[in-house]
């Protein structure tokens with residue numbers, strides 16, 4: 001039996017990586033998806049793949065409140081309401097020691113993750129049916145520290161605080177709010193972090209990171225999508241204010 005039949009889900013960063021893997025799984029589970037991102041070409045390609053009957057795309061930078069509001073207005077017109085919000089857009093920021101970390105990159109990184117997730121909660125939850133689900137993609141480094149990534153680590157920890165506040169506030173409407181904490185997951189986003197952090201080729205850097213993961217390998221975007229599906233479905237009806245790790249034991 002499909003887990004999201006006729007549910008309406010908004011996914012930020014839904015045109016690539018973890019977001020697109022989740023969109024594919026959601027559609028396979030019967031959902032209608034609204035993808036929000038910044039690159040129109042990638043969004044259009046994703047809608048073509050998923051089918052225009054099942055998917056809508058809006059260009060919006062999640063830090064731009066007016067653009068996020070307009071995207072929700074458009075989705076509201078087409079779908080009427082939302083059942084699931086997946087706040088997943090992200091950037092890695094710089095890989096640099098504290099004295100060298102550019103302050104403008106710090107601010108931008110905090111903004112995309114924290115202000116972005118806040119905008120999704122602020123403008124999305126009024127359009128949600130009671131009993132819905134919000135998942136925010138944090139990271140293994142939203143639970144533990146990692147050097148040379150100060151803005152990203154701070155932003156991913158900050159999302160946990162935002163999630164806990166929203167979970168309490170929205171519980172009377174039975175809207176559940178959780179953070180998901182992927183470990184290194186095979187996407188170009190993570191390849192870039194690993195190559196910059198180690199100065200090695202993609203394969204050599206990935207092998208070094210594999211050694212930090214107790215289960216010995218990177219997670220796939222499809223494995224992350226399965227966890228988002230669980231949190232978004234009625235199977236997780238009593239799961240809220242939870243930090244769900246899918247990291248091969250890295251944060252343990």
Ligand code: NAP
Pocket residue numbers: 012013014015016017018019036037038039042060061062063088089090091112116137138139140181182183184185186187188189190
């Ligand atoms: P990804 O493919 O680069 O996905 C990130 C998406 O966010 C992209 O589609 C990107 O659009 C979009 N985006 C970036 N800034 C945005 C903004 N201001 N407004 C709207 N959309 C924006 O990488 P991913 O690995 O799937 O990452 C997805 C999430 O997982 C991120 O939050 C990341 O921090 C988190 N995460 C990833 C890993 C990992 O190992 N891959 C581990 C832990 C957590 P463009 O492609 O157009 O730039």
